[in-house]
Amino acid sequence: xxxxxxxxxxxxxxxxxxxxxxxxxxxxxxxxxxxxxxxxxxxxxxxxxxxxxxxxxxxxxxxxxxxxxxxxxxxxxxxxxxxxxxxxxxxxxxxxxxxxxxxxxxxxxxxxxxxxxxxxxxxxxxxxxxxxxxxxxxxxxxxxxxxxxxxxxxxxxxxxxxxxxxxxxxxxxxxxxxxxxxxxxxxxxxxxxxxxxxxxxxxxxxxxxxxxxxxxxxxxxxxxxxxxxxxxxxxxxxxxxxxxxxxxxxxx
Amino acid sequence: xxxxxxxxxxxxxxxxxxxxxxxxxxxxxxxxxxxxxxxxxxxxxxxxxxxxxxxxxxxxxxxxxxxxxxxxxxxxxxxxxxxxxxxxxxxxxxxxxxxxxxxxxxxxxxxxxxxxxxxxxxxxxxxxxxxxxxxxxxxxxxxxxxxxxxxxxxxxxxxxxxxxxxxxxxxxxxxxxxxxxxxxxxxxxxxxxxxxxxxxxxxxxxxxxxxxxxxxxxxxxxxxxxxxxxxxxxxxxxxxxxxxxxxxxxxxxxxxxxxxxxxxxxxxxxxxxxxxxxxxxxxxxxxxxxxxxxxxxxxxxxxxxxxxxxxxxxxxxxxxxxxxxxxxxxxxxxxxxxxxxxxxxxxxxxxxxxxxxxxxxxxxxxxxxxxxxxxxxxxxxxxxxxxxxxxxxxxxxxxxxxxxxxxxxxxxxxxxxxxxxxxxxxxxxxxxxxxxxxxxxxxxxxxxxxxxxxxxxxxxxxxxxxxxxxxxxxxxxxxxxxxxxxxxxxxxxxxxxxxxxxxxxxxxxxxxxxxxxxxxxxxxxxxxxxxxxxxxxxxxxxxxxxxxxxxxxxxxxxxxxxxxxxxxxxxxxxxxxxxxxxxxxxxxxxxxxxxxxxxxxxxxxxxxxxxxxxxxxxxxxxxxxxxxxxxxxxxxxxxxxx
Ligand SMILES: Cc1cc2nc3c(=O)[nH]c(=O)nc-3n(C[C@H](O)[C@H](O)[C@H](O)COP(=O)(O)OP(=O)(O)OC[C@H]3O[C@@H](n4cnc5c(N)ncnc54)[C@H](O)[C@@H]3O)c2cc1C
Ligand code: SF4
Ligand code: FES
Numbered sequence: 001x002x003x004x005x006x007x008x009x010x011x012x013x014x015x016x017x018x019x020x021x022x023x024x025x026x027x028x029x030x031x032x033x034x035x036x037x038x039x040x041x042x043x044x045x046x047x048x049x050x051x052x053x054x055x056x057x058x059x060x061x062x063x064x065x066x067x068x069x070x071x072x073x074x075x076x077x078x079x080x081x082x083x084x085x086x087x088x089x090x091x092x093x094x095x096x097x098x099x100x101x102x103x104x105x106x107x108x109x110x111x112x113x114x115x116x117x118x119x120x121x122x123x124x125x126x127x128x129x130x131x132x133x134x135x136x137x138x139x140x141x142x143x144x145x146x147x148x149x150x151x152x153x154x155x156x157x158x159x160x161x162x163x164x165x166x167x168x169x170x171x172x173x174x175x176x177x178x179x180x181x182x183x184x185x186x187x188x189x190x191x192x193x194x195x196x197x198x199x200x201x202x203x204x205x206x207x208x209x210x211x212x213x214x215x216x217x218x219x220x221x222x223x224x225x226x227x228x229x230x231x232x233x234x235x236x237x238x239x240x241x242x243x244x245x246x247x248x249x250x251x252x
Numbered sequence: 253x254x255x256x257x258x259x260x261x262x263x264x265x266x267x268x269x270x271x272x273x274x275x276x277x278x279x280x281x282x283x284x285x286x287x288x289x290x291x292x293x294x295x296x297x298x299x300x301x302x303x304x305x306x307x308x309x310x311x312x313x314x315x316x317x318x319x320x321x322x323x324x325x326x327x328x329x330x331x332x333x334x335x336x337x338x339x340x341x342x343x344x345x346x347x348x349x350x351x352x353x354x355x356x357x358x359x360x361x362x363x364x365x366x367x368x369x370x371x372x373x374x375x376x377x378x379x380x381x382x383x384x385x386x387x388x389x390x391x392x393x394x395x396x397x398x399x400x401x402x403x404x405x406x407x408x409x410x411x412x413x414x415x416x417x418x419x420x421x422x423x424x425x426x427x428x429x430x431x432x433x434x435x436x437x438x439x440x441x442x443x444x445x446x447x448x449x450x451x452x453x454x455x456x457x458x459x460x461x462x463x464x465x466x467x468x469x470x471x472x473x474x475x476x477x478x479x480x481x482x483x484x485x486x487x488x489x490x491x492x493x494x495x496x497x498x499x500x501x502x503x504x505x506x507x508x509x510x511x512x513x514x515x516x517x518x519x520x521x522x523x524x525x526x527x528x529x530x531x532x533x534x535x536x537x538x539x540x541x542x543x544x545x546x547x548x549x550x551x552x553x554x555x556x557x558x559x560x561x562x563x564x565x566x567x568x569x570x571x572x573x574x575x576x577x578x579x580x581x582x583x584x585x586x587x588x589x590x591x592x593x594x595x596x597x598x599x600x601x602x603x604x605x606x607x608x609x610x611x612x613x614x615x616x617x618x619x620x621x622x623x624x625x626x627x628x629x630x631x632x633x634x635x636x637x638x639x640x641x642x643x644x645x646x647x648x649x650x651x652x653x654x655x656x657x658x659x660x661x662x663x664x665x666x667x668x669x670x671x672x673x674x675x676x677x678x679x680x681x682x683x684x685x686x687x688x689x690x691x692x693x694x695x696x697x698x699x700x701x702x703x704x705x706x707x708x709x710x711x712x713x714x715x716x717x718x719x720x721x722x723x724x725x726x727x728x729x730x731x732x733x734x735x736x737x738x739x740x741x742x743x744x745x746x747x748x749x750x751x752x753x754x755x756x757x758x759x760x761x762x763x764x765x766x767x768x769x770x771x772x773x774x775x776x777x778x779x780x781x782x783x784x785x786x787x788x789x790x791x792x793x794x795x796x797x798x799x800x801x802x803x804x805x806x807x808x809x810x811x812x813x814x815x816x817x818x819x820x821x822x823x824x825x826x827x828x829x830x831x832x833x834x835x836x837x838x839x840x841x842x843x844x845x846x847x848x849x850x851x852x853x854x855x856x857x858x859x860x861x862x863x864x865x866x867x868x869x870x871x872x873x874x875x876x877x878x879x880x881x882x883x884x885x886x887x888x889x890x891x892x893x894x
Contacts, residue, residue, distance in 0.1 A: 037530075040528050043530055049800075050798065051749050052749070061492060062317055063322075063326065064492060064530060065327050066635075068491065069319075069321070069326075070317060092635065122319065125319070126321070126430075134424035135383050139303040139701045144377055145376040146336075149388075152387075152388040158383075165326075190383050196383050
């Protein structure tokens with residue numbers, strides 16, 4: 001597709017801080033190269049706002065390569081925007097048309113308070129991991145890496161789950177604000193691997209409990225999470241988590 | 253400034269053992285009485301925080317991002333080296349050591365590099381135990397690939413997401429310690445200043461990124477794990493928040509800064525495509541295992557790559573370096589790409605690109621095999637460029653990637669400030685003048701998991717210190733200086749934006765100056781010109797930058813401005829260092845010092861040293877000190893990849 005320049009109308013959620021009541025503001029932006037990334041388009045807007053003496057739009061980002069999980073916004077109702085398996089930072093403007101209106105708002109969830117504009121607090125996801133998303137091994141004295149063979153297919157499955165970037169799009173897209181895909185991915189990764197076996201039950205119990213405590217909702221099989229997940233994480237991992245949880249509660 | 257490397261006695265292979273034996277320890281029951289600050293949660297900081305907490309210390313850890321898991325390390329793609337010799341292809345600790353020191357063009361400290369190779373194997377074991385899903389062979393053993401010019405297969409990987417998986421491993425260990433309460437985690441808090449009491453590092457001043465509140469924290473030792481300074485160039489492969497601030501603040505308080513001009517420019521990045529560009533994306537160099545680099549033989553050839561017949565293509569790396577071919581080290585590959593483009597043979601709309609072609613590998617191994625190896629990289633490339641590498645060769649160009657320079661540290665990873673340690677990319681490290689692929693992850697985790705614990709115990713066990721808390725005057729003074737600095741940053745914005753410049757505009761100007769004169773090839777004239785032009789950019793910044801908003805709120809322009817202010821000061825020693833080192837070595841090519849075949853020509857008689865810069869106050873001229881490099885077991889040779 002050849003590069004062109006497009007004009008856009010942006011409706012962006014502006015909220016001064018966590019206490020303020022936010023609202024949408026409209027901005028016109030022209031001369032946007034279709035080679036730009038979505039965040040570069042926001043950079044251009046922010047340069048423009050800065051030069052006008054207005055407050056630029058606060059948004060989170062860091063790697064701009066689709067791996068750190070920091071960028072996050074809902075574009076026209078879809079977390080991370082319209083391209084499948086693509087984070088906001090990897091979304092390019094060639095997927096939009098001249099004259100489009102883009103509604104841009106933060107990921108919304110009870111468990112993700114808004115700090116400012118598009119910047120949210122996702123520490124609840126960290127606390128789920130803290131509850132048990134690890135193997136309890138200290139540094140040093142671990143056995144040789146090749147002492148336990150792991151079938152290549154198992155390692156690949158675990159890797160599918162492990163590739164979660166912790167962005168929270170699954171939560172933002174879920175009508176129940178569930179963090180099942182995120183939590184399921186971690187539980188699944190560790191329950192697939194031999195290293196995760198010793199704490200398998202405690203882990204499932206602890207992480208699911210933490211998830212509930214943070215105010216995330218329950219899964220009612222809407223599959224919205226899978227549809228927006230930039231890493232293409234499958235809801236099969238939710239099923240595996242549920243099995244792990246049931247087994248753990250049964251034997252508890 | 254005294255540079256005591258504190259390299260232990262004994263034969264090279266026994267130094268680390270000897271050192272651990274003679275080093276002071278802290279009794280397990282006493283460790284909880286000590287508190288340690290760790291700034292940074294990349295591979296180095298997360299692994300150090302977790303390990304020290306497991307050992308019983310009270311740890312306070314800080315990072316800029318909203319979660320420790322998002323540190324820049326997450327983006328590393330290709331892999332991590334270790335001397336396991338699982339492939340039985342002749343690898344050993346000695347060989348990994350030798351490759352690393354040779355790859356660094358003999359500008360690193362022998363004993364440190366040897367130790368790195370020694371602990372490399374334990375890193376893999378540690379990560380496997382954490383549940384890092386490394387790639388496996390069908391029989392279930394760990395898979396390896398050859399990477400970045402190594403002639404053995406010693407690189408462990410997890411698809412093209414090795415950094416992510418290693419960091420998530422370290423992050424999970426950290427999470428476990430946060431849960432136990434041994435680590436107090438402070439996210440979205442940026443270190444703004446180092447606090448010294450009686451000449452020792454005893455704490456930091458931070459700014460809460462959400463509220464703008466300044467806070468002080470005290471400890472018995474401070475560890476910086478704040479990453480590299482590649483973003484001085486504005487465009488680099490580093491994450492947007494990567495910065496020199498923490499290291500620079502430490503430098504201004506007395507920490508020597510070593511080899512600031514050693515900057516790695518990575519050969520395989522997606523070329524720049526517009527002035528709006530905010531960062532450059534790396535395409536892992538593992539691609540060079542199967543991709544062939546070429547340009548059209550005829551300058552100015554604008555045909556599509558597919559229409560250029562074989563005999564009109566110049567596979568310049570293969571013809572020039574028959575034994576290494578496309579796998580020559582990064583600096584060599586980057587310089588050759590630049591040379592081709594300078595000769596008018598560059599491709600793409602800007603003529604600043606070369607091809608990386610997979611056609612032969614695809615016809616040999618089939619699409620499925622190539623996709624299994626590089627699928628996610630191909631996808632990323634296509635997302636950005638809208639072109640599919642299965643059908644058309646990639647276009648690549650070198651980009652700033654990694655900084656070998658950093659805070660000078662001794663064998664214990666302690667800076668010239670007692671009690672201040674530097675680990676990971678932010679120290680001047682074990683990579684000399686050029687880092688080999690897959691060695692930064694190794695070094696970050698070696699420092700954090702396996703070395704810093706010994707150093708911290710050695711330091712605390714042998715140092716008498718008073719009990720200090722943040723009520724001490726040094727803390728309130730430091731906090732005041734940060735307050736003043738923020739006020740100074742905001743001063744030029746008082747009259748509104750008219751006639752002013754944005755932070756990014758000035759940053760781009762600095763970046764261009766450095767790229768043009770202190771980039772892939774340097775010469776005296778250009779460096780002197782850069783040095784002469786730098787003050788005007790600095791002045792423009794302080795007089796003319798416009799930063800909207802205040803210091804008491806989430807203000808991303810202010811954050812960037814603070815980091816840029818430090819880059820602007822830091823750039824001076826980068827250029828001075830490049831100027832002073834009149835030899836070429838590794839990534840540092842001084843055009844005046846080349847062999848007849850245009851390879852970097854070292855001058856061991858004149859420059860076999862680490863250049864360490866000491867801050868001399870606002871108006872002072874930075875002072876150069878030298879740590880002479882003495883090689884006990886290796887003989888520096890001219891690198892040749894022919
Ligand atoms: C795209 C890419 C690919 C790479 N691929 C590889 C590879 O395949 N193999 C390899 O070996 N190496 C690779 N590298 C290099 C490697 O990733 C880095 O050198 C390494 O991860 C650095 O780790 P670190 O822990 O030192 O620092 P970082 O990961 O950069 O972490 C820095 C931390 O410090 C914090 N911080 C910084 N400043 C402050 C401050 N002022 N206050 C508070 N916190 C602060 C940040 O928040 C962050 O947590 C790659 C690099 C890039 C850019
Ligand atoms: S499961 Fe997918 S959508 Fe949810 S946090 Fe992980 S990567 Fe993001
Ligand atoms: S900025 Fe890192 S995933 Fe988008």
